[in-house]
Amino acid sequence: DVKVTQSSRYLVKRTGEKVFLECVQDMDHENMFWYRQDPGLGLRLIYFSYDVKMKEKGDIPEGYSVSREKKERFSLILESASTNQTSMYLCASSLAPRAKNIQYFGAGTRLSVL
Amino acid sequence: ELKVEQNPLFLSMQEGKNYTIYCNYSTTSDRLYWYRQDPGKSLESLFVLLSNGAVKQEGRLMASLDTKARLSTLHITAAVHDLSATYFCAVDLEGAQKLVFGQGTRLTINP
Numbered sequence: 001d002v003k004v005t006q007s008s009r010y011l012v013k014r015t016g017e018k019v020f021l022e023c024v025q026d027m028d029h030e031n032m033f034w035y036r037q038d039p040g041l042g043l044r045l046i047y048f049s050y051d052v053k054m055k056e057k058g059d060i061p062e063g064y065s066v067s068r069e070k071k072e073r074f075s076l077i078l079e080s081a082s083t084n085q086t087s088m089y090l091c092a093s094s095l096a097p098r099a100k101n102i103q104y105f106g107a108g109t110r111l112s113v114l
Numbered sequence: 115e116l117k118v119e120q121n122p123l124f125l126s127m128q129e130g131k132n133y134t135i136y137c138n139y140s141t142t143s144d145r146l147y148w149y150r151q152d153p154g155k156s157l158e159s160l161f162v163l164l165s166n167g168a169v170k171q172e173g174r175l176m177a178s179l180d181t182k183a184r185l186s187t188l189h190i191t192a193a194v195h196d197l198s199a200t201y202f203c204a205v206d207l208e209g210a211q212k213l214v215f216g217q218g219t220r221l222t223i224n225p
Contacts, residue, residue: 031211040123042202043157043215050211058212090156094211101145101206103213105156 003027004106006091012112019078021109023091030096032074033103034058034066037088049074050096081113116141118205120216128224130192135219137186137203146179146186147204147213157202161188193223 007022025032031050035043035058045058047066055066063085067075074093078085088110092103117140127133137146144165149157161170163179163186170177174197176189186203200220204213 033212035215040217042118042217043204045212045214048212092157096211101211101213102147102159102162103204104159107156 004091004093004104006089006106006109008109009107010110010112012114013081014114015082017078017081017113019081019111019113021076021078021089021091021111023074023076023106024072025074025091025093025104026072027093027095027104028071029093029104030071031094031103032068033092033094034064034074034076035090035092036060037090037108043090046076081111083113085111086113087111116143116205116207116214118203118214118216120201120203120219122219123217124220124222126222126224127190127193129194132192133190135188135190135201135221137188137216139184139186139205139214141205141207142181142184143205143207144179144181145206147206148177148186148188149202149204151200151202151218153199160201190221195223195225197221198223 004025033048034046049055049068065077091106094103146163148160161177166181168179174191200218202218204215
């Protein structure tokens, strides 16, 4: 069965802290994605990666960075957390080439920045 | 820039009724996806529509795609409470690996 695992369901951090969100997939997928989900805005893409050590900016990359050192793991980094980064963060993965391009999602991490 | 818009954003309906959720997108694409999200849970893939005129059905849900009108619909027949969830449509651009999501439609079905 397909599985995307996010390391934390809930996180509370303070303004200015460096925050790491981890995501692991066990499906040998090439593509991995980080989204944030906010009410009324749907899912917005932060960054995605189509191969190890490769990354591309999504629609809202400001204030975030990513790391993909191994195929199965994709990390989202908030270098200096701010209150406007309080949100639900979703990780996803998909198979490449496009095929049906179905993305499989993790359970999400709800981050609160105080 | 690809934009995806859903309407309505909120929908409250009674069990047994029929209704339709609409998904409009702004750029040519022949691939559209529907996802479901239950409260506190992640997104699950419902339907993948890969060509103009594609129709997929599962249970009381039916999705269709009209690429000329840049429109997909998700039709709910004889709604039941278990279908209460937020439904998202998503579109990808040819050659792109990423999806662009709509805002989501929060569906509440009352007994």
